[in-house]
Amino acid sequence: MFEPSTTMAIAGLIGLGIVALTVLTLWQGWLRLKLTELERHSDRYHRAEPEHPLSVTRIEMADVKERLRKLEAIAAGVDL
Structure with missing residues (x-):
């Protein structure tokens, strides 16, 4: 059906896609965490006297x- 090199190339692309998706998800989570920290930090200085x-x-x-x-x-x- 497929040659072994074609099968390896397709498997490699699928693996690379999975890794890229995982890294992107982790990056978005980290950015969300930092945004939450910044909001908490700014809330501390904007409270009423x-x-x-x-x-x-x-x-x-x-x-x-x-x-x-x-x-x-x-x-x-x-x-x-």
Whole structure:
């Protein structure tokens, strides 16, 4: 029916098509993942400001000062 070289060529083309389709599907999935990451990242910066930004800043500063105090105590060798 077909010569062996023709059969091998057809099988090779079919295999190449399968590999190309798989790579294309993976590429589209990766692009979709990156798009989702970018949307999440941009949502983080487009949120509404808190009602009391000054109080939030004070709470954050108090937390940083407490962490600094603990780190200094650890560096000095004092058990808390």
